[in-house]
């Protein structure tokens with residue numbers, strides 16, 4: 053079964069860290085929440101800012117530009133001025149590598 057695109061090693065993403073990777077030209081935010089890896093869009097739903105430049109606390113990422121917050125597990129927008137949720141993507145960890153499925157699990161909704 054195709055696991056998705058090999059984006060980086062598990063060792064590159066420690067608990068509490070996040071990182072931007074590219075899957076088929078799309079910016080993906082990888083977040084390690086207590087040892088589990090999640091993938092979402094790296095682009096804020098408010099304007100053009102990269103969430104990987106922001107801050108991760110638990111499962112909540114804060115946008116560096118105007119402070120909107122998103123849950124990296126569900127992609128849900130948690131605070132203004134977000135304009136809707138962010139996409140989430142499937143993640144598989146195997147043989148010390150992280151794979152991200154290019155198909156979205158959810159779509160951002162207004």
Ligand code: FES
Pocket residue numbers: 096097098099100101115116117118119120132133134
């Ligand atoms: S661009 Fe992210 S809150 Fe405005």
